[in-house]
């Protein structure tokens with residue numbers, strides 16, 4: 113009896129806790145040998161966060177949820193003990209601008225921040241009333257392009273008596289024209305404010321660029337764009353009230369569940385396969401993923417249902433944060449609802465590089481009762497859920513601008529796909545050795561609306577004598593790809609290394625866009641240095657850097673700062689190439705350092721840098737670097753790696769400022785006395801550039817002839833190269849092997865009739881990367897890259 117009493121008390125305590133403001137922590141959950149469905153069946157919200165399937169999930173949990181997860185037998189590690197406290201501390205101690213426009217956002221078009229875009233008072237995010245005031249300001253400034261605020265439902269109010277509001281952007285906004293419709297929403301989950309901020313940014317972008325940008329004008333003139341910036345106003349105001357500076361972590365709406373708990377997960381309450389199982393949504397009112405007592409039991413989801421049914425949306429983008437994902441149906445099962453969704457998603461994520469896929473392909477499990485499944489199945493809309501960002505529900509103010517910007521293309525291309533729209537891609541090489549190069553373009557039609565396109569090339573430089581088939585008039589079906597080839601004749605007086613350029617013009621009949629294509633006569637890629645990073649033979653070590661076989665991109669090893677577990681506190685170490693320097697010749701084009709890396713480094717305090725040392729010693733910026741905070745061990749304002757990148761990524765760093773210099777490469781590590789983590793790994797490094805003064809080897813595609821990867825690779829004492837001679841090429845042939853400096857190491861005569869392989873003794877070759885090719889009378893094969901390690 114006594115035991116039962118204790119149990120009852122603690123159960124009630126759990127219930128009470130779940131509803132009063134709880135402490136939230138960022139938690140790393142160990143998934144090794146575990147099924148993530150076990151987590152979802154506990155009612156844990158796992159659709160936002162960092163998920164490495166089968167390994168870990170990093171997500172934000174309330175104390176009661178953390179208890180549930182631990183009780184269910186999961187190993188957990190606390191990354192941030194008190195998220196709200198951490199958020200406020202960072203807010204009070206702002207980091208220097210954490211992104212650099214010239215560097216990390218190189219993949220994203222530098223859309224200018226709209227002049228009217230303002231930050232809100234809640235950590236940079238707008239309160240509900242501030243958000244509504246922004247909509248009013250838009251109407252006041254652009255009354256011919258945007259409606260006043262309107263109620264999404266005449267009759268339905270939220271539990272606390274609010275209306276869900278929307279605006280429409282279009283020409284003649286106050287009349288309902290016969291134009292295709294597109295829907296953008298945000299804040300189903302009220303702790304995800306970046307969904308709304310990127311929307312306001314995009315809306316201002318449309319309004320301010322209407323007269324200047326023909327593409328924006330085409331969109332606004334020919335579509336009706338509907339924006340619902342806050343689907344969950346009660347929950348949003350609740351977060352405003354508990355956390356007026358931002359950082360509030362309430363997710364659901366504010367239904368009184370009648371049992372002491374509040375809230376339904378609006379993104380589990382839609383009526384398509386609602387409550388299909390208890391993993392994809394929870395029947396438990398205290399859960400973060402509680403689906404409600406019945407489908408569309410909630411005024412917010414009913415409002416959106418009626419709103420969608422009253423319209424004819426071609427697309428819907430339902431914004432959430434965070435995870436850097438773009439999710440599309442189905443969520444309730446493992447099937448892809450329609451192949452076109454995957455095609456659109458690939459286009460939409462071209463700039464932000466979000467991982468796109470169905471629920472099972474992205475978050476790794478099923479969800480039921482969400483907006484996308486219903487909007488696709490019952491609302492007829494191609495529906496998507498972007499999960500913006502990677503750092504949490506409340507990114508710091510200095511992160512907001514870049515997060516807003518990285519979604520502009522996603523929003524623009526969504527609108528364009530409802531219209532007459534295709535994308536032109538240049539499929540031809542950059543460097544040509546022929547005086548009659550062929551420029552090969554492709555047009556891929558994405559848009560729903562039929563009609564012709566005109567694509568043309570015109571010369572921009574005098575060394576182009578003529579272009580045959582310069583103009584292409586085509587009328588492809590949706591998702592059809594059309595090849596557009598133009599034969600170019602260059603002036604025979606052109607010099608090796610000279611550029612020749614074209615103006616590429618795209619027109620869909622309604623507007624015209626131009627782009628420049630720049631090509632080179634001559635040009636050959638040169639690998640200046642290849643380093644497999646399998647041991648330290650090429651490196652000088654200061655501290656604990658070492659090779660490890662525990663993880664790598666190519667076997668057998670990578671190099672890490674701390675091979676035996678977490679890195680130590682208050683430590684500096686470095687590892688530097690000891691080859692006497694790499695000379696990047698004058699006239700080299702686009703010299704780059706490339707390597708693969710992954711890391712786990714305490715953000716804001718600890719760091720790894722990659723420094724190139726020539727006449728200056730500078731930390732390099734890459735795709736993944738941030739700027740140092742100046743606190744802890746981090747040098748202020750310098751490019752560095754921090755935070756958590758659990759999967760291997762290829763990093764690429766520009767070395768243009770070192771042309772004509774002898775340089776070395778150095779990896780630097782520093783930690784303070786705080787959190788100690790796994791550290792930094794790198795593998796397969798190379799320094800490459802293009803030499804435009806060399807006429808490249810003309811690689812003739814040999815019909816059916818293919819050189820296979822040598823085995824073993826990496827090789828030690830010997831390796832075997834095999835080939836397929838499907839085209840039955842006859843006559844003498846030669847195997848050539850070059851070292852990383854382009855010096856010929858091996859030349860062997862082959863007999864293609866009968867011979868299909870050759871073994872090479874490699875015991876005496878220096879360790880490094882080599883290139884193998886076979887020359888035949890029909891041309892030169894594609895090369896293979898061979899690694900020798902001893």
Ligand SMILES: [Zn+2]
Pocket residue numbers: 160300301304432433
């Ligand atoms: Zn969400």
